[in-house]
Amino acid sequence: MPANARPIGEWVSALLSGERRAVADALNVLDDRRPAAVAIAGKLLAALPTERIEHEGQIIGLTGPPGVGKSSLSAVLIAAWRTQGKRVGVLAVDPTSPLSGGALLGDRLRMAQGAPDPGVFIRSLAGRGEIGGLAALVLPMARVMATAFDVVLLETIGVGQSEVDVALHSDTTVLVVQPASGDTLQFLKAGVTEIPAVVAVNKADLGRPARKARDEMEAALRYAPMADWVVPVLLCSALYKSGVDDLVAALERHRLLLSQTGRLRQRRRDGVAAWGLRRLREEFGRHGVEILGGADSVLARFTEGDAPFYDVLEASRAELLQRFGSRTI
Amino acid sequence: MTGQAKGGRRDRPWLMRTYSGHSSAKASNELYRKNLAKGQTGLSVAFDLPTQTGYDADHPLARGEVGRVGVPICSIADMETLFEGIPIAQMNTSMTINATAPWLLALYVAAAERQGATPAELHGTTQNDIIKEYLSRGTYIFPPRPSLRLTSDMIAYTVRRIPKWNPINVCSYHLQEAGATPVQELAYALSTAIAVLDAVRDAGEVDAAEIPAVVARISFFVNAGIRFVEECCKIRAFTEMWDALTAERYGVTDGKSRRFRYGVQVNSLGLTEQQPENNVQRIVLEMLAVVLSKSARARAVQLPAWNEALGLPRPWDQQWSLRIQQVMAFETDLLEYGDILDGSPVIAAKVDELIAGARAEMARIEELGGMVEAIESGYVKRQLVASHTARLRAIESGEQVIVGVNAFRESEVSPLTTGSASILKVDGAAEREQIERLRGFRGRRNPDEVELALCGLVEAAKNGANIMEPSIRCAHAGVTTGEWAEALRDVFGDYRPATGIDIGSHSLGDPARIDELRRRVRETSNAVGRHLRLLVAKPGLDGHSNGAEQIAVKARDAGFEVIYDGIRLTPAQIAVAAMEEGVHLLGLSVLSGSHLGLVESVLAELRERGLGALPIVLGGIIPDDDADELRARGVAAVYTPKDVDMNRMIGEMVDIIRETSGLAPFGRV
Ligand code: B12
Ligand SMILES: Nc1nc2c(ncn2[C@@H]2O[C@H](COP(=O)(O)OP(=O)(O)OP(=O)(O)O)[C@@H](O)[C@H]2O)c(=O)[nH]1
Ligand SMILES: [Mg+2]
Numbered sequence: 002m003p004a005n006a007r008p009i010g011e012w013v014s015a016l017l018s019g020e021r022r023a024v025a026d027a028l029n030v031l032d033d034r035r036p037a038a039v040a041i042a043g044k045l046l047a048a049l050p051t052e053r054i055e056h057e058g059q060i061i062g063l064t065g066p067p068g069v070g071k072s073s074l075s076a077v078l079i080a081a082w083r084t085q086g087k088r089v090g091v092l093a094v095d096p097t098s099p100l101s102g103g104a105l106l107g108d109r110l111r112m113a114q115g116a117p118d119p120g121v122f123i124r125s126l127a128g129r130g131e132i133g134g135l136a137a138l139v140l141p142m143a144r145v146m147a148t149a150f151d152v153v154l155l156e157t158i159g160v161g162q163s164e165v166d167v168a169l170h171s172d173t174t175v176l177v178v179q180p181a182s183g184d185t186l187q188f189l190k191a192g193v194t195e196i197p198a199v200v201a202v203n204k205a206d207l208g209r210p211a212r213k214a215r216d217e218m219e220a221a222l223r224y225a226p227m228a229d230w231v232v233p234v235l236l237c238s239a240l241y242k243s244g245v246d247d248l249v250a251a252l253e254r255h256r257l258l259l260s261q262t263g264r265l266r267q268r269r270r271d272g273v274a275a276w277g278l279r280r281l282r283e284e285f286g287r288h289g290v291e292i293l294g295g296a297d298s299v300l301a302r303f304t305e306g307d308a309p310f311y312d313v314l315e316a317s318r319a320e321l322l323q324r325f326g327s328r329t330i
Numbered sequence: 331m332t333g334q335a336k337g338g339r340r341d342r343p344w345l346m347r348t349y350s351g352h353s354s355a356k357a358s359n360e361l362y363r364k365n366l367a368k369g370q371t372g373l374s375v376a377f378d379l380p381t382q383t384g385y386d387a388d389h390p391l392a393r394g395e396v397g398r399v400g401v402p403i404c405s406i407a408d409m410e411t412l413f414e415g416i417p418i419a420q421m422n423t424s425m426t427i428n429a430t431a432p433w434l435l436a437l438y439v440a441a442a443e444r445q446g447a448t449p450a451e452l453h454g455t456t457q458n459d460i461i462k463e464y465l466s467r468g469t470y471i472f473p474p475r476p477s478l479r480l481t482s483d484m485i486a487y488t489v490r491r492i493p494k495w496n497p498i499n500v501c502s503y504h505l506q507e508a509g510a511t512p513v514q515e516l517a518y519a520l521s522t523a524i525a526v527l528d529a530v531r532d533a534g535e536v537d538a539a540e541i542p543a544v545v546a547r548i549s550f551f552v553n554a555g556i557r558f559v560e561e562c563c564k565i566r567a568f569t570e571m572w573d574a575l576t577a578e579r580y581g582v583t584d585g586k587s588r589r590f591r592y593g594v595q596v597n598s599l600g601l602t603e604q605q606p607e608n609n610v611q612r613i614v615l616e617m618l619a620v621v622l623s624k625s626a627r628a629r630a631v632q633l634p635a636w637n638e639a640l641g642l643p644r645p646w647d648q649q650w651s652l653r654i655q656q657v658m659a660f661e662t663d664l665l666e667y668g669d670i671l672d673g674s675p676v677i678a679a680k681v682d683e684l685i686a687g688a689r690a691e692m693a694r695i696e697e698l699g700g701m702v703e704a705i706e707s708g709y710v711k712r713q714l715v716a717s718h719t720a721r722l723r724a725i726e727s728g729e730q731v732i733v734g735v736n737a738f739r740e741s742e743v744s745p746l747t748t749g750s751a752s753i754l755k756v757d758g759a760a761e762r763e764q765i766e767r768l769r770g771f772r773g774r775r776n777p778d779e780v781e782l783a784l785c786g787l788v789e790a791a792k793n794g795a796n797i798m799e800p801s802i803r804c805a806h807a808g809v810t811t812g813e814w815a816e817a818l819r820d821v822f823g824d825y826r827p828a829t830g831i832d833i834g835s836h837s838l839g840d841p842a843r844i845d846e847l848r849r850r851v852r853e854t855s856n857a858v859g860r861h862l863r864l865l866v867a868k869p870g871l872d873g874h875s876n877g878a879e880q881i882a883v884k885a886r887d888a889g890f891e892v893i894y895d896g897i898r899l900t901p902a903q904i905a906v907a908a909m910e911e912g913v914h915l916l917g918l919s920v921l922s923g924s925h926l927g928l929v930e931s932v933l934a935e936l937r938e939r940g941l942g943a944l945p946i947v948l949g950g951i952i953p954d955d956d957a958d959e960l961r962a963r964g965v966a967a968v969y970t971p972k973d974v975d976m977n978r979m980i981g982e983m984v985d986i987i988r989e990t991s992g993l994a995p996f997g998r999v
Contacts (some may be wrong), residue, residue: 022909022940029912033859068707098835101848102861103886105832109907110895114826117906124910127861127891240473242823 006030006041009048016148017050019088021122027145028124031138046141046311054144055266059256060153062171069179070203071156072111073239074248079112079121081249082152088120090146092139093156096128104128108156122150137283140170140276141311168195169272172265173255175199175248178218180210186217196222198232198255201248205236212236230258273310274303280314285321292324293317340666343659344621345630347424348648349595351376351401353760354767355411358401361645362416370652372422374632375412376400377434379871379922382469383898384430384815387764391900394927395871397760399642400426404768405810409437410444419447423454424499424593424630429471431458432484433814436801439492443806455496455549455593458484461522462501464705464827465714466508468873468897471815474702476822478529480797485526486535487798489544498526499551499593502568506553507599508876509718512564512684515553517691518701518710520571523548525701527580535796545576546587549629554616555597561619562671563680568592569626571685593630594620599876601638603972605734605741609636614654621658624669631655636746639971641753641923641951708828715830715879722880723839725974735974753953756923768810775808783807784817791821829896831879835887843977843999844887850984850996851889858914858991864983865913866894867904869932872922873897877949881917884976885983901928905935908944914987920950929960945990947983949973 005026007015015023031042063071072093079089093108106125113123124146126138139155146153157167168174176197178186200218205211218234233251237244259265278299282290293299302313348365351358362373377400380392386404387396396402403409413421418441427434435456439449460477463470470477481498488497502510502519510518530536530544552568554561572590576582596616601609613633620628633651635643643651659665671677698704705711724730731737746752786800787809804814838844855861866882868875875897882894893911908916916936920928929948936944948960949969957968966986969979981999988995 025909025912029860032861032912034856035859038859097891098886101835101844101887102852102889104891105882105886106891106893106911107829107832107895109893109911110826110829113895113903113907114824116900117902122910124912125891125893 006038009041009044012045013048013050013148016145017053019120019149021119024090024122024145024149025124028142031141031145042141043311043315046144047309047315049144049148049309049311051307051309053148055269056260058147058151058153059173059252060143060147060155060171060269061252062155062157062167062174063177064157064167064174064197065177065203066179067158069177070239071177072108074177074201074203074237075108075154075156076112076114077239077242077245078154078249080242081245083118083120087151088149089122089152089154090150091121091123091154091156092126092142092146093123094126094128094139094158096158122146137276137280140272143170169275171272172259172268173198173252175201175252177201177203178214179204180207180214186214186221196232198230199248199251200232200234201244202234202236203239205244206238206241229262230255267304270304270310271300274300277303277310277314277317281317281321284318285325289321289325292321341624341627343665344628344655345372345422345593346370346652346655346659347372347374347593347630347632348652349374349376349426349632350648351378352399352642352754353397353401353757354764355401355403355408357760359412359414359416362412364645365648365652366416368649368652369656372424372630373416374424375426377425377427378402379469379873381434381811382427382430383871384433384471384811384819385871386810386812387761387768389812391871391898392761393931394761394924395922396764398756398923402760402764403434403437403811404764405771405808406437406440406444406805407767407771409441409805413441413445417447418442418445419451421454424457425455426457428457428460428463428467428469429477430811430815431456432480432797432801433805433811435484435488435495436798436805439802440805449492450494452492453494455499456484457501457551458498459501459522459526459551461525461701461705462504462518464825465518465711466504466875467501468875470825470827471819472822473825474705477825478525478702479533479794481526482529482533482535483797485530485544485547486533487796489536489540489547491798496547496549496591498547499549500526501551503551503553503595505714506555506597508714509599509721510714511717512555512560512567513687513691514713514717516564516567516571516684516688517695519550519552519568520575520688521692521695521701521704523550523572524575524579528700531580541580542582542584542587545580545582546584548591550590550592552592552594552620552628553597554594554619556600556612556616558615558619559677560680560684561616562622563677564684565592565620565626565628566623566671566677566681567684567688570681571688590626591629593632594628595632596620596634598634598638600732601634601636602732602735603639603970604739605744606636606638606640607744607746608734609634609638610650610654613651614658617654617658621664623671624667625672637752639951640747641953642756644754705827708830708832711828711830712833713830715883716833718876718880719833719883722974722976726839726976735972771808772810779807780804780809780813783809784813787814788817788821791818826896829875829879829882829894831882831886831894833883835883838887839977846999847888847977847980847984850981850999854984854988854993855889857993858987860912860914861891862889862915862984862987863891863893863911863913864915864917865904865908865911866892866917866919867899867907868897868919869899869901869904869928870920870922870924871898872920872924874919874921874950877921878917878919880976881919881949881979885917885980888977888980890980901931901935904932905939905941908936908941909939913944914990915983916944916946917983918946918948918950920948920952923951925950925952925960926956929963929965933964943990945986947986 095106097104104127174197202215215234222232235247379395381403385392485497488495500523502515505515569590573588576588635647635651695704728736783804790800864885866878882892886892945966947967948965985995
């Protein structure tokens with residue numbers, strides 16, 4: 002039995018009131034693989050208020066190569082949001098050593114400075130190596146955080162699967178690059194990297210190379226226009242706290258765009274659907290998904306109708322378990 | 331010239347110092363006067379951590395640290411007390427001070443002026459090497475670039491106004507104490523010197539013609555470890571490399587200005603808690619390495635004491651170390667000869683090998699954009715952590731023999747260490763008294779003058795004018811250490827450097843034991859439902875990071891998810907991290923001596939967040955009596971330097987988690 006589990010209704014109200022201990026306990030229970038905990042986690046997820054997790058707040062993904070300053074930038078963003086009175090939750094992902102299964106989680110170093118702020122909550126996560134392992138966790142954790150905080154920030158190294166996940170799990174993705182980041186540029190041009198909502202060229206304090214990087218990025222993104230959003234390429238310096246206001250403003254503009262055009266709910270539902278499809282595929286294989294009518298039909302289960310996402314997942318699982326008989330349990 | 335000196339003429343011995351200071355300016359003043367009477371020829375001031383990190387004695391972060399590992403200097407009044415009855419103009423004073431170096435120099439100048447001296451008369455050294463603070467010593471405040479600017483201000487000021495001052499002592503000492511190899515010491519110290527000299531040159535305050543004079547004032551602070559032949563060669567390599575570097579890069583033509591001038595403290599990292607009397611032999615041999623070569627002899631030497639790993643030395647322990655120097659200088663015939671190693675092909679070959687290695691690493695640093703970039707990116711720190719990991723693995727495996735630790739362990743009972751009185755205990759009243767003195771001082775000064783002086787300081791900080799003159803004005807006006815640093819923090823910001831622990835796991839030690847540990851971590855993770863998570867944390871102002879870093883790396887290699895956020899955290903920050911990160915175990919590391927108060931505060935902060943049941947382990951310099959008391963207060967295990975088997979420690983930590991979760995322990999790894 003996981004420690005500190007509480008009655009679900011009480012727990013959800015504690016989350017809604019932003020109680021930090023309730024958030025910590027919820028994240029722990031989501032992480033807990035024991036069957037009893039998985040059951041409680043399911044109940045908790047199913048009870049998260051739909052209004053809150055589909056229409057409110059902002060989930061921002063911050064991605065970029067190692068050492069570009071994602072955590073440092075998070076720190077200045079957090080400070081800016083705090084002066085606006087917004088409460089912030091952060092999920093920071095670092096890679097796991099494939100050999101030992103161990104990980105060093107060092108992002109707090111740059112984010113949690115000064116006296117502890119009750120309006121900020123940071124949880125570090127290890128990539129855990131296993132394909133999809135992290136993805137399975139990040140979405141529910143982000144939903145719990147979104148219940149408790151106004152802004153949720155996801156930090157990941159923008160390579161491979163985790164980058165795709167960030168795009169999937171966030172409303173607004175920020176690609177952080179630094180001067181002389183040719184690789185990232187090439188990836189963007191080649192379409193390997195998902196087009197972000199905002200590009201932040203950090204370490205602008207290094208001067209000319211930063212401006213050059215911005216110009217190159219802008220040129221590259223000109224060929225990948227989106228209908229009603231021009232991807233801003235912004236210069237900033239986390240070290241000297243410059244350019245932050247513009248970044249904060251761009252993020253806010255993107256949030257307004259999404260919520261006013263009704264795309265926020267759509268995007269979150271799409272993210273949940275992709276997540277749900279992956280979980281079902283992991284548990285039951287391609288065959289299982291076929292039984293449910295194929296990928297599109299599974300996605301539709303999540304995106305259409307009003308049932309809470311976790312209930313949709315559980316209903317689909319139940320359906321398959323019944324079909325497969327007892328063999329799969 | 332070789333052979334015996336004529337007419338019994340001996341070379342002048344090096345400067346003999348004892349690094350000291352504690353409790354209060356008054357107590358330290360008494361100590362200094364006693365040491366001078368014993369024949370010590372210079373002063374080496376140890377400051378307490380609040381003074382080094384720019385906090386007044388009554389700042390919350392200073393709690394428990396005031397007067398503990400050095401003397402607290404909050405204002406000009408303390409500085410005057412420190413030198414009461416000691417004529418500053420006649421002293422050669424070395425101050426181990428870095429981030430707040432401009433301020434302590436300003437106080438020193440102001441105190442000298444009040445004794446009737448002029449700045450031009452002063453001799454001495456401010457350590458003032460900020461780069462190695464990020465890498466090892468930990469008393470940084472501001473980011474690297476503004477910090478280097480302060481360094482360059484001090485150099486420009488002293489070269490003109492205090493020409494006999496050594497404004498900076500580029501330190502390789504601390505790099506070795508953080509695990510650096512001789513090649514790394516050479517490469518990083520010289521790259522630091524380049525960063526500093528380039529900064530002075532580029533700042534433009536001194537003109538090109540003055541650069542040779544600046545180069546001539548740069549001195550070094552070097553380490554000497556137990557491999558004394560290699561260390562002897564390292565010193566010779568330094569001498570050659572500095573000579574070439576200053577000629578080639580800075581165009582210094584006068585050979586004398588290119589002399590590698592250096593002081594030494596011998597290695598303390600290798601001094602052991604077990605059979606601590608053996609440390610005396612180690613100290614003697616290490617010292618030999620830096621005084622042996624006449625052509626590369628140390629200018630000043632300070633030695634640690636036999637009880638280094640137990641705690642702070644008492645006056646008698648320091649006297650013993652001073653006597654070691656005196657025996658070497660005055661009883662042996664060392665100083666009667668020319669350079670006895672000149673012409674040795676073995677020595678020459680080793681020197682060349684070290685130079686080649688160091689040049690290669692320096693080229694790497696250049697490639698990365700210089701020392702500042704290599705600090706900011708974490709590259710150098712990672713190299714040091716990796717070297718230290720390799721060193722500890724070699725000790726663990728027995729490949730590197732340490733007498734009394736992993737070989738020849740049996741021992742008679744030592745009459746030196748019976749009872750807990752074998753170290754200096756700092757009077758608990760010192761902090762309270764210092765706070766009272768500080769508050770009294772604040773009440774007596776003229777607030778308008780203070781305000782005005784601080785405005786001048788901030789303006790200089792912002793507009794790039796030299797920081798020294800306004801700092802000296804602040805000193806006279808009665809500004810406090812905390813106020814000076816706070817004013818500059820507002821302009822430059824605070825900085826937290828890379829921890830360097832994100833290294834690969836190349837040297838794992840005994841593969842069977844590490845596999846066993848991984849299995850235990852996996853099995854326990856499954857049993858408790860979540861992957862085991864460990865928070866390693868350093869509360870207080872203590873900068874000793876080696877132990878925490880190595881535990882973090884080892885725990886990661888054993889399969890833990892480890893959170894480590896570097897040094898200087900408050901108990902509240904630590905408790906918050908423990909909660910937010912949902913850790914299974916909290917590992918604290920405290921070497922500064924303030925463990926009792928800090929652990930108490932961490933426990934209280936944890937309880938306040940409903941984490942009273944979270945198990946805690948503690949490592950560091952913890953005297954036995956204190957360890958007993960801490961275990962009684964609920965600390966699950968206490969580790970000290972004698973615990974060198976880290977696999978065993980990690981195994982015990984897994985068991986502590988198991989017991990907390992009601993699982994049966996695995997037992998010894
Ligand atoms: C190396 C060293 C330094 C290096 C530190 C480099 C670094 N980044 O760590 C340098 C040269 C910078 C340094 C500086 C100072 N030092 Co010093 N230093 C030492 C020394 C020689 C060795 C410590 C060490 O690193 N050992 C190697 C590591 C691996 O061992 P360890 O930390 O003990 O850890 C082991 C166990 O204790 C345990 N452990 C430790 N932490 C943890 C945590 C967990 C979770 C677990 C499970 C286990 C564990 O496991 C480790 C495995 O073996 C000791 C004396 C000694 N021989 O012990 C003095 C010593 C600690 N230093 C001392 C002092 C006073 C200072 C200064 C404050 C002096 C001054 N006035 O300026 C400065 C300032 C430093 C600062 N900012 O706080 C004193 C402390 C006195 C006291 N406690 O009363 C000591 C004891 C020396 C002395 N006798 O005076 N120091
Ligand atoms: N010059 C400069 N350095 C910066 C800036 N932002 C961050 N840095 C430095 O870049 C290094 C990496 O910063 P982090 O914030 O840890 O970068 P990150 O992207 O989170 O790194 P990972 O999590 O390891 O991928 C640190 O040494 C920072 O001090 C900036 O704006 N200018
Ligand atoms: Mg980061």
